[in-house]
Amino acid sequence: MVAMQLQSVGAYHGRKLFVEDVTTPVMKAGELIAVIGPNAAGKSTLFKRITGLLKGPGNIVIDGARTKNAITYMPQDTSANAVLTVYESILLARKQGQSWSVSDSDLSFIDEIMRALNITAIAFRDLGALSGGQRQLVSIAQALVREPEIMLMDEPTSALDLHRQVEVLDFMQRRARSKGMVVMIAIHDLNQALRFADKVLVIANGRMRACGYPRDVVTVDMLRDVYRVHARIEKCSMDHDHVIVDGTAH
Numbered sequence: 001m002v003a004m005q006l007q008s009v010g011a012y013h014g015r016k017l018f019v020e021d022v023t024t025p026v027m028k029a030g031e032l033i034a035v036i037g038p039n040a041a042g043k044s045t046l047f048k049r050i051t052g053l054l055k056g057p058g059n060i061v062i063d064g065a066r067t068k069n070a071i072t073y074m075p076q077d078t079s080a081n082a083v084l085t086v087y088e089s090i091l092l093a094r095k096q097g098q099s100w101s102v103s104d105s106d107l108s109f110i111d112e113i114m115r116a117l118n119i120t121a122i123a124f125r126d127l128g129a130l131s132g133g134q135r136q137l138v139s140i141a142q143a144l145v146r147e148p149e150i151m152l153m154d155e156p157t158s159a160l161d162l163h164r165q166v167e168v169l170d171f172m173q174r175r176a177r178s179k180g181m182v183v184m185i186a187i188h189d190l191n192q193a194l195r196f197a198d199k200v201l202v203i204a205n206g207r208m209r210a211c212g213y214p215r216d217v218v219t220v221d222m223l224r225d226v227y228r229v230h231a232r233i234e235k236c237s238m239d240h241d242h243v244i245v246d247g248t249a250h
């Protein structure tokens with residue numbers, strides 16, 4: 001089973017170190033880790049460093065991976081110019097870096113993922129003719145059909161309606177557990193993070209402020225210091241912790 005640990009990880013844009021000294025506990029197969037923090041905190045930068053798109057100090061230790069390309073990164077910007085249908089783009093993502101022969105198992109895998117994300121009805125639409133939310137769901141499908149062992153998703157639900165947000169996060173939580181994936185999701189909605197994440201990693205100003213169980217990390221003090229808001233944390237009727245924001249703090 002795969003596991004990943006970040007040890008004193010930093011990341012450069014050009015010559016400037018934008019993320020510094022991120023050391024996490026071991027992130028284990030089956031875990032969903034929410035990566036939270038204000039705008040420009042360094043969440044995408046950290047993901048790009050883990051993926052190898054940016055350089056920087058420190059070690060990304062991966063144990064127990066079955067494949068060489070264990071990590072798949074779903075970027076925040078999912079705009080597409082290609083003249084492809086939804087189905088073609090997902091098939092292309094599945095076959096990237098592999099042989100071009102398409103097997104029955106490729107087709108049934110794509111079918112399973114498209115059904116799970118409820119996008120079979122748009123299978124033969126052109127990518128350029130999709131809404132922002134539909135485009136985001138297709139990007140999630142493109143990432144999932146690569147069967148990653150470690151999945152980094154940069155704000156995958158930012159364009160989705162409430163129903164779809166819950167559907168996708170619930171699916172990712174179940175998928176992480178059933179397939180033994182490590183799933184890291186950068187997300188701004190702290191209530192969704194509290195509901196679906198096993199662990200929460202907080203980044204502010206390029207530094208990790210905390211990483212641990214949601215209730216230990218998402219606290220009134222953290223919300224004041226990192227997000228500059230006055231907030232309460234209360235149980236909802238389903239017994240989940242819930243952030244209620246009363247106002248901004250200066």
Ligand SMILES: Nc1ncnc2c1ncn2[C@@H]1O[C@H](COP(=O)(O)OP(=O)(O)OP(=O)(O)O)[C@@H](O)[C@H]1O
Nearest residue numbers: 013014018037038039040041042043044045046076
């Ligand atoms: N290509 C780049 N070149 C130089 N600086 C960059 C580049 N991309 C990002 N940065 C800077 O790195 C810092 C962290 O940006 P990053 O995109 O990682 O933040 P983020 O936490 O993902 O933010 P958001 O929540 O707004 O998406 C910001 O100050 C940003 O301006």
